[in-house]
Amino acid sequence: MTLMQKFLSASAALALTAGAAVAEPALIFDLGGKFDKSFNESAFNGATRWAEETGGSFAEVELQSDAQREQALRRFAEAGNNPIVMAGFSFANALTEVAADYPDTKFQIIDMVVDAPNVRSIVFAEEQGSYLVGMAAALASETGTVGFIGGMDIPLIRNFACGYAQGVLAVNPDATVISNMTGTTPSAWNDPVKGSELTIAQISQGADVVYAAAGGTGVGVLQTAADEGILSIGVDSNQNYLHPGQVLTSMLKRVDNAVYDAMKAGEDLEPGFNVMDLSNEGVGYAVDENNAELINDDMTAKLEEAKAMIVAGDIAVHNYNSDETCPALDF
Amino acid sequence: MDFLTFVQLADATVRMSIPLLLACLAGLFSERAGIFDIGLEGKMLAAAFFAAAVSFSTGSVWIGLLAGLAASLALSVIHGLASITLRGNQLISGVAINFLAAGLTVVVAQSWFKQGGRTPQLSGASRFDGLDWPGALTRVREIMTAPPPQQFYSEFISGHSILVYFAFLCVPASWWLLYRTRFGLRLRAVGENPAAVDTAGISVVGLRFTAVLICGLLCGIAGAYLSTAAQAGFTKDMTANRGFIALAALIFAKWRPWHAMGACLLFGLFFAIDNRFQNIQLHAIWIIVILVGLSALMTSYALRRDRIDVIVLGGFSALLTLIAIGMWIGLTVPGEVSMVQALWQVVKLPTQLIQSMPYILTVVALAGFVGKAIPPRAGGEPYVKER
Numbered sequence: 001m002t003l004m005q006k007f008l009s010a011s012a013a014l015a016l017t018a019g020a021a022v023a024e025p026a027l028i029f030d031l032g033g034k035f036d037k038s039f040n041e042s043a044f045n046g047a048t049r050w051a052e053e054t055g056g057s058f059a060e061v062e063l064q065s066d067a068q069r070e071q072a073l074r075r076f077a078e079a080g081n082n083p084i085v086m087a088g089f090s091f092a093n094a095l096t097e098v099a100a101d102y103p104d105t106k107f108q109i110i111d112m113v114v115d116a117p118n119v120r121s122i123v124f125a126e127e128q129g130s131y132l133v134g135m136a137a138a139l140a141s142e143t144g145t146v147g148f149i150g151g152m153d154i155p156l157i158r159n160f161a162c163g164y165a166q167g168v169l170a171v172n173p174d175a176t177v178i179s180n181m182t183g184t185t186p187s188a189w190n191d192p193v194k195g196s197e198l199t200i201a202q203i204s205q206g207a208d209v210v211y212a213a214a215g216g217t218g219v220g221v222l223q224t225a226a227d228e229g230i231l232s233i234g235v236d237s238n239q240n241y242l243h244p245g246q247v248l249t250s251m252l253k254r255v256d257n258a259v260y261d262a263m264k265a266g267e268d269l270e271p272g273f274n275v276m277d278l279s280n281e282g283v284g285y286a287v288d289e290n291n292a293e294l295i296n297d298d299m300t301a302k303l304e305e306a307k308a309m310i311v312a313g314d315i316a317v318h319n320y321n322s323d324e325t326c327p328a329l330d331f
Numbered sequence: 332m333d334f335l336t337f338v339q340l341a342d343a344t345v346r347m348s349i350p351l352l353l354a355c356l357a358g359l360f361s362e363r364a365g366i367f368d369i370g371l372e373g374k375m376l377a378a379a380f381f382a383a384a385v386s387f388s389t390g391s392v393w394i395g396l397l398a399g400l401a402a403s404l405a406l407s408v409i410h411g412l413a414s415i416t417l418r419g420n421q422l423i424s425g426v427a428i429n430f431l432a433a434g435l436t437v438v439v440a441q442s443w444f445k446q447g448g449r450t451p452q453l454s455g456a457s458r459f460d461g462l463d464w465p466g467a468l469t470r471v472r473e474i475m476t477a478p479p480p481q482q483f484y485s486e487f488i489s490g491h492s493i494l495v496y497f498a499f500l501c502v503p504a505s506w507w508l509l510y511r512t513r514f515g516l517r518l519r520a521v522g523e524n525p526a527a528v529d530t531a532g533i534s535v536v537g538l539r540f541t542a543v544l545i546c547g548l549l550c551g552i553a554g555a556y557l558s559t560a561a562q563a564g565f566t567k568d569m570t571a572n573r574g575f576i577a578l579a580a581l582i583f584a585k586w587r588p589w590h591a592m593g594a595c596l597l598f599g600l601f602f603a604i605d606n607r608f609q610n611i612q613l614h615a616i617w618i619i620v621i622l623v624g625l626s627a628l629m630t631s632y633a634l635r636r637d638r639i640d641v642i643v644l645g646g647f648s649a650l651l652t653l654i655a656i657g658m659w660i661g662l663t664v665p666g667e668v669s670m671v672q673a674l675w676q677v678v679k680l681p682t683q684l685i686q687s688m689p690y691i692l693t694v695v696a697l698a699g700f701v702g703k704a705i706p707p708r709a710g711g712e713p714y715v716k717e718r
Contacts, residue, residue: 033567035447062447180606184683191571192562197343197606203471204339216449216566223452223563228471242452 025050025263026059026081028072030088032189032215034062039215039236039255043087043110046256050263058263066186070094077102083120083269085262086110087255089156090186095119106269108262110255111156113273122258122274126156127163128310129251129283130211131317132303133233134167136285137209138175139299140231140248145176147207149198149221151214152188153181158331159320160213160235160251165328166317170306178202179329182217192220199224199232209233209248222247231294240290248294250286257282279311334479338486340603345491346561347606348599349498350375350553350570354577355584355591356505357549363509363586364542365522365709367421370410370428371550372574378403378554380436383450383565384443386457392559395457399558400551406432407547415539418713429574437567450558450565459560462496464489492560494552501549505588518542522707525714535714550574579693585704598689605685615662616674622655 027047029040047058059081061072069091076084077098083106086095092112099107099116106118113121137146148164150157165177180198182188195217199210203225210225211233212218218235219242225232226243234240234250241247258276262269276282285303287295295303309315320326354371361368378399386395406428413424437448444450461469467489468474474485509515517538521528525535557573558565580598584590626648633644662673 033447033449035449187568187571190566190568192564192566193557193569193571194606196562197347197603200343200471201339201607204335204475206475208472219452219564219566220562230472 026076026084028086029062031186036216042237042255043259046259050260073098077105082267120271124253125277126160127317127319128278130160130163131167132285133251134164135171138168138171141209143206143208145206147202147210148179149212150181153184155321162320162326169328189215191217195220196224238286244290252284252286254282335482338482342486343603344599347602348595349495350573351577352595353498353549353553355580355595357546358581360542361546363522364518364539367711369425373429373432374403374406374550375554375570377432378551379558380565382555383558390457392457396555399555403551404547407543411540411543448567453563458563459492461490494556494560502588502592525709582704601688612677615676615678619655622651626651
């Protein structure tokens with residue numbers, strides 16, 4: 001009997017300390033990997049910023065395959081991590097299953113909407129940011145032909161392409177937009193060799209500015225664009241520094257802010273649906289010392305004007321996700 | 332399509348087929364000596380990583396190439412030990428090498444460079460640049476305005492890295508080595524009938540180890556090409572199954588060097604087409620002609636064979652014909668598009684179809700349509716001297 005009591009009290013104490021110790025947030029990266037210099041890296045930067053400012057720590061995992069999504073979610077939820085932030089649209093199915101099983105845990109999904117009482121969904125108005133870099137591309141292009149290289153062929157990436165094409169055509173209605181997707185499987189986020197090949201193919205069709213929205217594949221796109229002496233546009237993170245003077249700009253998607261805010265809110269994370277767009281600085285274009293020479297005053301003026309008009313609602317950028325069609329580009 | 336498009340397609344074909352060609356020749360040596368090697372992928376991956384990592388650290392791509400070769404050779408020795416010395420299962424050893432390389436490269440890269448399993452971007456002397464032949468233009472945009480002979484010279488002949496020229500030299504060299512030297516004869520013999528070679532007093536183990544090491548050498552060059560010539564740095568799983576496609580090419584080429592080059596160029600062409608034209612648009616009539624032609628070919632082939640062939644291939648032909656007719660009817664809109672007009676409707680062929688062509692062709696080769704693909708007779712079996 002006493003032995004039993006000892007066991008019980010010991011396990012109770014263990015459980016209590018365990019519960020108290022690990023109420024830290026967790027971050028799950030998508031298949032592109034933590035250091036893709038793009039989307040996932042942006043999420044990681046947000047989490048790091050939170051950790052540095054608060055002195056807290058966060059749990060993290062990089063997935064190796066699609067099958068691990070639900071497993072990773074459940075593991076963090078069981079371990080008491082709260083909130084659990086996942087970077088990537090692919091988590092939607094797994095999260096729908098898991099969120100119902102852990103009603104006291106808060107989840108945040110980026111780039112996708114999951115309707116559950118304990119899930120905060122964050123989507124970005126990629127079409128708005130892409131519209132602006134599309135304008136920049138058309139202004140910088142001498143041939144009147146610009147390119148787009150997407151990662152996996154999904155509506156999210158088509159939305160990038162669609163916004164970009166709208167921006168290009170807004171500046172130069174006669175411009176040609178060449179659009180290529182790297183593939184149809186998640187490995188398309190990580191194939192720089194193919195990214196290079198697609199870039200060369202686009203250059204030979206006349207493109208002199210190429211926009212890559214392709215995760216790790218984009219590294220190959222930017223490299224080839226620099227080798228061949230044309231301009232490229234980065235995505236998600238600020239990628240201007242990768243090839244100074246040869247990356248026109250980067251379409252910023254402030255995934256870092258989304259992650260930072262979620263971790264800062266902690267267990268009080270507010271569920272619901274959230275759009276990050278130009279009006280709340282959720283998307284934008286990057287200007288720093290690496291591309292200051294490429295973005296001239298005339299360009300800045302036009303971009304800022306368009307930005308103000310989009311925020312005010314005077315320019316409506318079509319969202320591909322709303323009806324799966326694009327007025328400016330044929331997929 | 333203008334002349335430049337053809338030249339660029341040919342150029343892209345060469346670029347895409349080089350890693351395949353080197354890996355395919357690597358597999359050729361190994362399998363001709365009776366050692367199946369599905370670890371080509373892993374060896375390429377390990378070589379790609381070490382070539383990129385060491386050339387970044389030392390600043391010299393040649394030292395990097397040596398490091399890549401060393402990594403690939405080390406894995407070859409493991410494969411040799413497991414499958415020749417210890418007489419283990421060659422397929423399992425190959426799979427193990429693939430897993431080992433996929434995991435180790437990322438782990439080592441992470442602890443070395445702290446960039447999440449990739450190496451930093453290479454530049455300057457730590458990368459194989461294209462060799463620019465005298466008088467050749469280097470940038471795509473300059474080439475576009477040049478006259479056709481200059482386009483051909485600048486795009487197709489010039490501008491490749493030295494490894495590309497080396498890979499093409501490897502083909503006649505392999506042929507000569509395998510078919511015109513005593514060593515080649517013995518190497519082929521050891522894959523067909525090792526007991527006979529042993530009876531002649533030649534070391535089976537020695538020959539097989541030599542073959543496996545040559546395989547490692549060529550895989551090493553293929554891997555180094557990927558990370559230091561085609562790309563500027565290593566990324567996780569960057570070989571993207573090229574090792575397996577090379578094996579498919581090897582089967583398609585029926586284990587012969589010149590044919591291997593043909594198969595790799597053909598597969599490279601499919602990848603180049605896929606990259607260049609995302610969606611291929613054809614008039615419906617051509618698709619119908621191709622589908623019906625295919626089924627006619629298959630039926631006539633099957634009629635000369637056994638009854639089971641007639642049933643299987645006949646059914647398959649019927650299916651293809653049905654698809655063709657279904658598409659034709661599907662394109663016809665009563666009142667708007669007549670049956671004849673429907674023939675000239677434009678149909679989009681999905682890019683996935685082109686992507687899967689290498690695999691379809693391999694299945695065709697395996698099914699025996701282009702003559703029988705017979706692997707080396709003693710392939711996959713460890714040699715046991717006495718029973």
